[in-house]
Amino acid sequence: MTDDATTYPGREPLARRMTADAWDRVIGRFGFAVDRRIEGSAHAFAVRSSVPHGTITAIDSNEAKTVPGVLAVITGPDVRVDPSVATTHGETRQDQPVLAFDKVRYVGEPVALVVAETRTAAEDAAALVDVEIAELDLVVDHELAGQPGAPVLHEAWPDNECGTWTLRHGDAEAAMARAEVVHRATYRSPAANHAPMEPHVATAAWLPDGRLEVWTSTQAPYPVRRRLAEIFGLAEDRVRVCVDPLGGGFGSKLDLRLEALVALGSRAVRRPVRMELRRDEVFVTSAKHAATVTITTGADRDGTLRARIVDIVYNGGAYALSTPRSTRTGMIRSPGPYAIPDVLCRVVGRYTNTVPAGPFRGAMTGQVCWAHESATDELAALLGMDPLELRMRNVLRDGDLFATGEAMHGMRYRELVDAAAKGVDWDADAGPTRPELARGKGMAVVLKSTRTPSRSEAHIVLDATGRVTVRTSTVEMGQGAHASMAQLAAARLEMPADDVLVSTIDTHRTPFDTTTSSSRSTLTMGTAVERAADDLRRRIDELATAGRPGTAAPTHSNGAVTVALPEPTVLRYEDLLAGAGLDELVGTGCYQSPPGAGEMDPETTQGMHTVSWHQGAVAVEVEVDVETGRVRVLRAHGASFAGRAVDERRIRKQTEGGMIFGLGQVLMEEVVYDDGQVMNPNLSDYQIPSILDAPERVGSTVLTDPDPDAHPHGVGENTVPPMAPAIANAICAATGVRIRDLPLTPEKVLRAIHEPAVRTP
Amino acid sequence: MTSVEFRLNGAQVAFDVAGRETLLETLRDTAGTTSVRYCCGIGVCGTCTVLLDALPVSSCLLLTVMVDGRDVVTAEGADVRHSPVTRRVRDAFVDAQAYQCSYCIPAIALTVRGLLQQDPEMDADELKTALGGNLCRCGSYPQVLDAVRRLVGTSGRRGGEQDG
């Protein structure tokens, strides 16, 4: 398993870069994580809890072991007594077992692992493992989980507390008391599933000398490496994590998922072990945080925002994952992109007997944007103002202080609002339509931060054949990151992007990166790649001018340099290397957020939160069938600030795709629990938008910064969170009804139309 | 185990399969066909699409034993036939950059191809309606529609070219 021939059976170790891959992608030859097959692999299938909360009293796997082809059955209690495996693990809190051993805390929690020659045998045998569980009282609702006497999931956190933070900027309570107009409402959003088309998959193999190799569909290769090292008591460099391109991630593949399970399995059977999730398992493997957000806004009669108080409860599910940290991020974004002098935000995460929740495209922001942007329109109605005008008056401008106390710069909200509005012909009257159909337009803006502190490293390798390869641990998952990296490197080396390769991820070859998440890669990894390219270019120049001090810096073009010697002489990269007797030349680059960035005052959450604020706006036009409550989104226009744009077409795909992704959570998506059981763990009962549900007209505006030294900004998530409030605002414009509870199903819309009490004044 | 023979992308193939094995499993796990992909497993999403006797169907809803003696074509295998429709469909998807992660895309392109071979006069609206059963979580639908329009134009039903 050590050399490349077995590690990469039958394929090139380096993936060709993305745009050149278009053909492979269309005909289906492009390799995904699920396509990685390690010769000799056995297959694992998890035995999962069917009880939401309970104490394991007995596990009987004797019958399962008789199924032909079964190699091993590993149970939670087995792991517990194994001194070489950590009993619990976690990114922020050590609260999660690899396999549940004393308690189960959600339906779907892995309790045992069956390893067999085939997946079918493992699946059949898993059904025969008998797990006896004494049921305990359960709690699914995050608001109930915080009440006295609620069932407790973890003894160490008796209030089910899972992340508590406060942001204090000025004196919001006093300012609210003085405000001329006060609006207060509560907005709820349910758990949702990321539903990446490709299910999670992982294969692990232990080498004879005790090293661990894992191929996995993760968005976070280095964190997975660290976590595996912690769990199995290994030095980090004895764990190798390899990642192929993903068929979508959306945040569901960020935390440790299957990696520790396959590693356990592989250790037991001394063979590579592979695990690929069934769709119902994907539904119990990750989730969006359900949330309740109460938002109080004080304003002057002329629409100037004076104060905002936000109270947030996030449903963290059964284990902490990143919730204790990410609740703070959500809280910081919760006042929205407005200049408000006095702000108070309080957030708490709660453990519940549901699937552990993690980042979901637009992490922690969808829930709060739903609240602040619905509230903005409701306030506008109270004030008798045009919601667009209210936004224009209050959105952040350069120099304004945000709720964190930071002075904002590069703020483009007014242009974004304008562009989104124009995209749906905001002022034009809705065309004639049938009487049962009502049309309306709505808008929403969003403010997102990128993960800070963070670090990205890149290597660019020039090899003896003259080939240039970017080595990066940024995961390609549809956002086009690898194509962008190739483009950025190529521009610095003045060669065609098609000639730059991007490696697949392998922590033994590709250098450190924090994660592929929070729309950070183009900024952080992009900067690292540009720096690595500059470094490589400098090294090439040194070779080209070696022994000739005072020679002018060579020019580069198409994989060759031109040096004035004094006659201009063209030297190909490969010849330069050959001449110097070198096999390869490596340029390195690193991006590291500045010292102190991301460190906030623990009491007030004041400080520099992020290295980059993401700005977006969405406007939609909807048509509501007032007799059925069905909502059709006719048009959606997203506007995003991209900073220095790397590739406008890809930005548009992210911007437009984000709206369609977001549409699902607005109109139809909800993980439904009944007594702790997920009732709809399949794509028939949990529906996602089809091409017929997508708006008929989808458009985008990409605002850029013409400065060639400007940073690129992340755009992957900017249009997801605003979809819900934009659509709710449009429904209200069309029908006068206001719904504060996602998703906006036809039934809810019709009920609201039938019950005038819900109408806004 | 039952032995099953069918045509796969023009070539006669034979496999020994378990009775409950789906065509999707045989194609991915035994035949090494990567364009046919698992996602929902229940006929909803379309990533497992193959052409069975020229018609798009879900390979997750077919037992391999059921396709004995029949003709199966997958997205990558379409090359075999060098048909102009196949070529045009692929070019349109590449030109429109109609993909993000692209997990869903080969199946969508294959479906379009199957539909156009059946009815060369399908227009963009009809194709869009027919693609309702091909889900794309990345939301590449606008680009897919762009590809479709590049193929058949934007006007109503038209005279199309016959597949060769």
Add this chain to the structure above:
Amino acid sequence: MVTFVRCATAADAVAAVRDGDGTAKFVGGGTALVLLLQMRLVQVDTLVGVRTIGDVPGWSGIEQRGNVLWIGGGVTLAEVAGSALVRGYAPSLARAASVVGNVRVRNAATLAGNIAEADYASDPPAVLVSLDASVVVHDGARQRAVLARDVFTDFYTTSLDESDLVIGVAVPLVDGSVSAYRKFASRSMEDRPCVGVAVSARFEDGAVGALEVVIGAVSGTPQRWPEITERAWGRRLAAPLMATIADRYADAVDPIADIRGSAWYRREMVRVNVRRALEEVAASADD
């Protein structure tokens, strides 16, 4: 272990299922059965393939037989939806077949399989009942026709025997009749029906000669109230009458609640969609 047998005759197929004694099942397109097998919800040892049956006249065809439209047991929903005969004589059936699931399901699934499966959240059953269609079955020895309205008896349950092979559907052709089907989906456009409304009518001199309204997907079986529709006979199908029928139907249904809608919502959707389906039929009669 599951084995698959391919049958050349109806009698063979029936015998194979009968011999299986509860462990053998017919399989048409397999779109329902394979799913149940995968989810381990049925125990089947023998799958009896009926696609290849060769001794039933019109097994894979759609044809007019006198005043009956015949749809064979091997006919797929895509073929039903695309058939000029069905579109011409029974547009509601063509419509219902065209909105089942997706392209792939329609290419594989048979109308016979849809009937035998008797899923409550289906489109064709309500239409077949509204058209007064018969399901023709072969029991190994004889053929018999069962009125569609007598076929569906409960959730996933029919009055047919397990070894009754559906060899076709016979739709009576009535001069001057018009029909419509409305599928109402409450979530994705791709969803199964939350409510389905099938209407078939005949008009004489602008007045209703006959009227059938059948509701699908709201209870275990397609629902009809002849006592409500019969009151329309002899009257013009004007707006107030349509609204009255819709209201009566909404009052009469006893809807289930599921992930596609509560009982309250389904009742409202019956009201709206019955009215709209009647309007469609009235409009097509005016043409």
